[in-house]
Amino acid sequence: MPSIEVQTIESLRQARPAFWGGRGAGCRSTLHLEPAQVQQAVDRFKRFAPLLQRLFPELQASGGRIESPLLTVPAMQQALGLPPAMGQLWVKADHSLPVAGSVKARGGVHEVLEYAEQVAQQHGLLADGDYAQLASEQARAVFARYQVAVGSTGNLGLSIGVMASALGFQATVHMSADAKQWKKQRLRARGVQVVEHEGDYAQAVAAGRALAEQDPHCHFVDDEHSLSLLLGYAAAAPYLVAQLAEQGLVVDEKHPLFVHIPCGVGGAPGGVTLGLQQAFGPHVHCFFAEPVQSPCFMVEMLAGTAALPGMARHPSVYELGLNNRTEADGLAVPSASELAADVVRGFLAGVFTVEDETLFRHLALLQQTQGLQIEPSAAAGFSGPRALLESAAGQDYLQRQNLLPHMQNATHIVWTTGGLFVPDEEYARFLARGRELLA
Numbered sequence: 401m402p403s404i405e406v407q408t409i410e411s412l413r414q415a416r417p418a419f420w421g422g423r424g425a426g427c428r429s430t431l432h433l434e435p436a437q438v439q440q441a442v443d444r445f446k447r448f449a450p451l452l453q454r455l456f457p458e459l460q461a462s463g464g465r466i467e468s469p470l471l472t473v474p475a476m477q478q479a480l481g482l483p484p485a486m487g488q489l490w491v492k493a494d495h496s497l498p499v500a501g502s503v504k505a506r507g508g509v510h511e512v513l514e515y516a517e518q519v520a521q522q523h524g525l526l527a528d529g530d531y532a533q534l535a536s537e538q539a540r541a542v543f544a545r546y547q548v549a550v551g552s553t554g555n556l557g558l559s560i561g562v563m564a565s566a567l568g569f570q571a572t573v574h575m576s577a578d579a580k581q582w583k584k585q586r587l588r589a590r591g592v593q594v595v596e597h598e599g600d601y602a603q604a605v606a607a608g609r610a611l612a613e614q615d616p617h618c619h620f621v622d623d624e625h626s627l628s629l630l631l632g633y634a635a636a637a638p639y640l641v642a643q644l645a646e647q648g649l650v651v652d653e654k655h656p657l658f659v660h661i662p663c664g665v666g667g668a669p670g671g672v673t674l675g676l677q678q679a680f681g682p683h684v685h686c687f688f689a690e691p692v693q694s695p696c697f698m699v700e701m702l703a704g705t706a707a708l709p710g711m712a713r714h715p716s717v718y719e720l721g722l723n724n725r726t727e728a729d730g731l732a733v734p735s736a737s738e739l740a741a742d743v744v745r746g747f748l749a750g751v752f753t754v755e756d757e758t759l760f761r762h763l764a765l766l767q768q769t770q771g772l773q774i775e776p777s778a779a780a781g782f783s784g785p786r787a788l789l790e791s792a793a794g795q796d797y798l799q800r801q802n803l804l805p806h807m808q809n810a811t812h813i814v815w816t817t818g819g820l821f822v823p824d825e826e827y828a829r830f831l832a833r834g835r836e837l838l839a
């Protein structure tokens with residue numbers, strides 16, 4: 401086994417920052433999704449835009465489109481000590497996504513819309529193709545007979561709960577004990593039923609799924625297996641492609657695009673990676689960022705290879721002696737989505753892990769340098785560029801992919817995945833903690 405992998409596994413087991421580079425021999429996707437499938441999700445968002453514009457005043461200006469800006473962040477790049485020779489740093493600002501306040505607005509909203517479309521069609525509500533009329537009393541009365549349920553540590557629950565209740569569905573969110581109080585309150589204020597479960601995220605999901613299975617009028621959003629969620633995230637790609645073009649940012653063999661995106665079960669980063677892979681092929685390099693105690697996706701990628709002999713396929717982080725404890729909401733996930741893993745394995749650029757303290761440091765740095773307000777999980781991507789440049793495994797990846805001569809032309813996008821709805825007092829605590837660490 402090459403010594404680079406030995407180092408990666410050592411760091412992984414000791415909960416120190418680790419880096420794994422993908423696209424090696426034997427990295428093959430076992431599930432191939434077509435561009436047409438992603439396009440269907442893009443089209444669905446378009447069809448529903450007039451309805452969304454009607455249901456959410458904050459979507460008035462965008463015509464019902466749920467999108468975020470692509471921001472240049474030169475002061476942050478400098479504060480991170482990233483030299484111009486490594487390319488240019490940008491932020492894809494999903495922390496400001498309307499409706500759900502996180503990247504979950506993409507996948508979660510898409511799945512609820514797909515279900516609503518199905519129910520509406522069954523009841524002949526879309527006979528004339530007018531989606532805006534799904535806001536009518538008649539349509540809402542139909543939706544009220546159906547339930548949408550989800551198991552979540554928070555942000556997915558927020559997105560599903562808000563969207564489902566806005567359409568008139570009954571909405572139930574099963575939460576783990578560690579879910580934040582304010583997220584529960586926000587949901588309850590919207591009429592969403594919040595059920596609290598002992599144990600971790602995976603247990604909340606299992607309990608929610610079991611309850612939903614007994615009810616044919618209940619649709620359970622399954623974060624670990626849902627194709628609709630994944631495609632909703634993937635639908636982010638075409639708009640980002642347009643944003644890059646608008647900024648004059650070229651992506652090709654000599655102008656690589658690096659995307660650094662936080663990973664929980666892997667649905668959000670997996671979907672985004674799929675969409676960008678379809679747009680840019682091998683010239684986009686997506687890296688997933690995970691907490692050092694919850695590196696489920698890295699473990700999933702390494703399991704079954706020579707690096708982790710004897711480890712079962714689809715292991716959990718507990719099997720490596722890690723405790724899955726992190727302050728990064730939404731990233732405390734013990735085992736990865738096999739769906740996301742099967743889809744991205746063949747083209748994923750890599751996975752790196754980040755200590756919680758670094759999340760808080762980068763959260764504070766981003767506020768100081770650019771005035772952007774994100775939650776701790778959303779800061780995970782900022783460690784990516786340095787990890788890539790400074791770790792042996794990162795250098796190895798750049799070399800294997802023949803990227804070293806082109807780094808000064810590189811575009812690095814850090815995907816900030818959440819933050820808009822974090823209450824002020826809560827954010828003030830995050831910021832204070834980060835500032836203390838920076839001092």
Ligand SMILES: *Cc1c(COP(=O)(O)O)cnc(C)c1O
Nearest residue numbers: 555664665666667668730817818
């Ligand atoms: C859910 C979430 C992620 C990761 O998404 P997964 O689909 O679980 O991998 C990242 N950041 C934030 C803020 C999230 O809420």
